[in-house]
Amino acid sequence: EAQVTQNPRYLITVTGKKLTVTCSQNMNHEYMSWYRQDPGLGLRQIYYSMNVEVTDKGDVPEGYKVSRKEKRNFPLILESPSPNQTSLYFCASSLGGQTSGVFTDTQYFGPGTRLTVL
Amino acid sequence: KQEVTQIPAALSVPEGENLVLNCSFTDSAIYNLQWFRQDPGKGLTSLLLIQSSQREQTSGRLNASLDKSSGRSTLYIAASQPGDSATYLCAVWTGGFKTIFGAGTRLFVKA
Numbered sequence: 001e002a003q004v005t006q007n008p009r010y011l012i013t014v015t016g017k018k019l020t021v022t023c024s025q026n027m028n029h030e031y032m033s034w035y036r037q038d039p040g041l042g043l044r045q046i047y048y049s050m051n052v053e054v055t056d057k058g059d060v061p062e063g064y065k066v067s068r069k070e071k072r073n074f075p076l077i078l079e080s081p082s083p084n085q086t087s088l089y090f091c092a093s094s095l096g097g098q099t100s101g102v103f104t105d106t107q108y109f110g111p112g113t114r115l116t117v118l
Numbered sequence: 119k120q121e122v123t124q125i126p127a128a129l130s131v132p133e134g135e136n137l138v139l140n141c142s143f144t145d146s147a148i149y150n151l152q153w154f155r156q157d158p159g160k161g162l163t164s165l166l167l168i169q170s171s172q173r174e175q176t177s178g179r180l181n182a183s184l185d186k187s188s189g190r191s192t193l194y195i196a197a198s199q200p201g202d203s204a205t206y207l208c209a210v211w212t213g214g215f216k217t218i219f220g221a222g223t224r225l226f227v228k229a
Contacts, residue, residue, distance in 0.1 A: 035219075042222055043209070043219040044219070045217055045218070048215065048217075050215060056215070058216055058217075059216070059218075090161065090162065092162075105167075106152060106167045107164070107217065108164070109154075109162040109163075110161060112160070112161050
């Protein structure tokens with residue numbers, strides 16, 4: 001089954017304790033992206049990746065890191081989480097990317113990770 | 119900077135009514151526009167994707183239109199049902215390969 005998976009689904013942590021949220025897709029998609037969703041603000045893009053080793057900032061990258069060492073995986077790293085990073089996080093992937101240069105395919109979303117930073 | 123606005127923020131209608139959700143964007147240089155549905159506490163489900171060269175897309179009771187020149191898209195839902203109750207989000211893919219979402223319209227269909 002084609003899907004985007006995220007782990008963990010729920011996480012409660014404390015300020016300053018480094019954490020990683022994993023994202024994996026099995027559709028051989030080039031494009032992957034991370035979003036956060038906050039009440040009243042909709043989804044805001046954190047980082048995106050056009051291909052392996054190619055990443056770029058979205059609208060709200062501060063406090064986050066990403067890496068794309070393999071095509072299927074795109075982990076989100078919070079080096080020193082703070083309470084303002086409490087949010088619902090979504091990973092997404094799409095067929096288009098650096099190689100094709102086109103974005104004619106839909107974005108497929110993971111189930112979300114609810115993060116609480118105390 | 120691209121901005122996406124959805125109006126209304128919330129909508130309550132009786133079952134069976136036809137309804138229109140609106141999405142507007144400030145920069146017409148987009149690759150495509152996508153409509154999603156989100157149920158409470160859940161992920162996003164893609165409903166319709168309209169390429170920048172297209173005017174509309176249809177799927178079942180849903181019809182989405184795109185007018186790039188005016189920076190507008192509408193999602194038309196025919197014969198609404200209680201199961202249509204959810205938040206509807208529109209998103210545009212920009213020339214910089216970023217995706218910008220609207221804040222969504224929360225729809226409640228009363229039985």
